[in-house]
Amino acid sequence: MPGREHRCAALGLMATLGIGFLVLAASQTQAQKRQKAPPVAKEAPHTQMQEVTREQQPGAKEAVQADVSARNVAVTSSFNGIEIVIFGAVDNSQQSSAESGYYDVMIVVEGVPGRIVVRRKNNVAGLWLNTSSATFDVVPSYYAIASTRPIDEITTEEFRASHGVGFQHLRFTPAFGQTQALSTEDLKEFREAIVRLKEKQGLYIQDNFRVAFIGKSLFRATIELPANVTVGPFETRVYLFREEKLLSQYTVRLNLEREGLERHLHRFAFGYPTLYGLMTVAIALAAGLIASTVFRRAAH
Amino acid sequence: MHFYLPVAEMSANILIFLAMGGAVGFLSGLFGVGGGFLMTPLLIFSGIPPAVAVGTESAQITASSVSGAFAQWRRRNIDFAMGTVLLAGGIVGSVLGVQLVGSLRRLGVFDFFVAACYVTFLGVIGTLMLIESVNTMRKMRGGTSVSSRRSGQHMWIHGLPLKLRFQRSKLYISAIPPFLIGMFVGLLAAIMGVGGGFIMVPAMIYLLRVPTNVVVGTSLFQIVFLTAATTALHASQNQTVDVALAVLLMAGGVVGAQFGAVAGERLKAEQLRFLLAALVLMVGLRFAWQLIAPPADLYSIGAAVGGA
Known part of the structure; x- marks a missing residue:
């Protein structure tokens, strides 16, 4: 040969x-x-922050501003999850110190909504197999809530319902043309299963004391995006409250890209x-x- | 060290998958089997989505069987006529199998189906091999010689039309049985992520009565092209082939196989078969457990496949 x-x-x-x-x-x-290299360079809000400390006027209306530590996150072959720092400041802060608890801040980070299938196993002749399923649309791939105090102490039920804040207020909608007709209770169980499983995968996070004030106007929070997160744009909404009343709101986008x-x-x-x-x-x-x-x- | 797998869409520890490839490569070198029936389950149990495990593993089997097929070709141990008929059937089976994988995934029962296939085939084959190896060992101890192949028997298979002359196998039989066997193996290869040698070899020996010296070469020849076709089909139809994962498994596998082959020379054939049978049964039982044991969570979530 x-x-x-x-x-x-x-x-x-x-x-x-x-x-x-x-x-x-x-x-x-x-x-x-x-x-x-770029995430550091891209963060330009330092100038804004300086203005915040300069313009402290008693009696003026409060406003919140915020940014994230990396607006563009690259998902490369070495990607193994990332921790994002969200920081912000209250304009015209009335509180005397970081510890006074005068304001409450709630941060919601939401990934791209998509379609998801939930399946339920049943025992058929001694074997476990998926027998029923439900398809939901507009399910956020990622959803994290961080706040200074438990969200039901900071906000009213009406607020959470109207703004779609909190796991039970996520607007999952059953997809059109389901093959199986499902009862309301079944749908509720499927919905709860999504939240439970997503929580287990680290994709749905709720932390009641994650946001901390580090000065009378400055606050920060860290939020983990695990390795299994879906790439795409993320919306970060920062809410400022005072005694259950929404004072100001600010939105930042961050983007995960391959x-x-x-x-x-x-x-x-x-x-x-x-x-x-x-x-x-x-x-x-x-x-x-x-x-x-x-x-x-x-x-x- | 982690690597984000582009198709499986998860971060995988490189060393774990290299080691996995190495370990299965070692066993496949040791026993002279493809190793798909070990690797696909290992991938599934380590969290790779079953469909991706099956698609990716067919690429790895192509890599691990091509060198064997090449060696057999150099020794002129391949019956190309027989191999081609088996392959033609195999590709038909593979096309059907890949379609079936797509439909089963959409129905959400693919995981169950894979497990059930593994339990059935590994259970039957493992038990047969175990019985056979124990019998051989007992007979060897008793001193009686073991007769190998009974030839010259006439079966219904020989009455079928479309007869072809298979020169290397010294056979003049209908092309229909090898085509059907090839098709069945192709179907299994696509669904289970295996090469199918464990079905093909006994089927060729006992059903087609192909001489043992050409069985392995012809089976390997068929497996190379069958798994290559299956890989391409899984990639184009279901997008379930992860090339990064495949490369990791190949790298570990080829090295492991060399050491396995050396270790295999020190063991007796019937001892090897006994060990292999035990291994096959263990994998089968693991899948059986998955089907019978109450799941930790009745619910599971997944991305909608193909419009659901």
Whole structure:
């Protein structure tokens, strides 16, 4: 058998793959650099913050302003969740110190709403299998509430219902054209299951004492976006309350985007699935042939 | 060290999946099996969505079986005519299987179906292998020689039309049985994320009566092309092939297989078969447990697939 030619062919394949990996690796490190550098540069609210401390006038109407530590988060191959710092300040703060508890702040971070299927297992002849399901639309992929005190002490029930704040007020709507007709109680159970499972996955978070004032007008909170979070735009809403009354509200957006190798592979897999499949097969064939050549030579 | 998998959409520990590939590679080298029936369950139990586990594993089997097929080809142990008929059936089966995976996912019963398939096939094959290896070991101890292949028997299979001459196998039989066997294996390969050698090899020996020296080579030849086709189909139809995960598994697998093959030379064939049977049964039982045990949470959530 012409072993020499096979070895040459395998070496050629190895070289091609090697170069391919180097190119991919290079694009990835670039993406990581991009991820690390810009968030600091992009935060420009320092000027605003200085104004806040300058304009303290008693009796004037309070307003809240806020920003997040990273407005653009790159999801690269090394992405393993991220902690976001949300900070803000109360304009014309009337409170005497950080500890006075004069104001209450509530922060809601919401991911892209999407369609979700909930399934329920049943025991059929001794075996557990999914027998019923419900599909909901407008289910936020991520939902976190952080506040200075429990939200039912800060806000009224009407407020929470009208603003869709709190797990029980999320506006999941049963998708049109459900295959199974479901009773109201079933729907309620399915809805609760979504919240419970999302909480377990760290995608729905409620923390009643996460927001802390660190001065008479400055406050901050940290919120975790776990590794399994869905990429896309996130809306961060900051509410300022005084005795259950909404004084001011502020909205910041943050964006999670695939970058580098991660972005290329994902786009390739979902945008050109056939080509992607063929590439995977080519990699598999090359890997197998290279391995057999390398190990056969090592054995001799 | 973590890597965010682009299709599975989760952060995976690189070392764990490399080790997993290595361990299964070692066992597949040791027993001379593809390892799909071990790897797919391991992936599922480690949290990879079952559909992604199945799709990705077919890519890894392509990689691990191509070197074996190549070696067999060099030794002229492949019956290309037989392999082609088996493959033709296999691809038909795979197309059907990939469609079935899509429909089952939409119905939300894919996980159940995979588990049920594993319990059934691993249970039956594991039990048969266990009985056979125990019998062989007992006979070897008794000193009687074990007769291998009974040949020259006429069965209903030989009455079918479309007869073809399979030169390497020294057979003149209808193309229909190998086509159907290939189709069945293709269906299983697509649903279970396996190469199907564990069905193909006994079927070729006992049903088609292919000489044992060409069975392994022909089966490997068929598996390479079948799993390659299945990978491409899963990727294009269901978008459930994660190339990053596949590369990790391949890297671990090829290294593990070399060590496994060396270790395998030190064990006797019937001992190997006994161990393999025990392993097969254990995986089957693990899936059975999943079907019978009350789940921790009756509810599960997932993204809507294909418009639900």
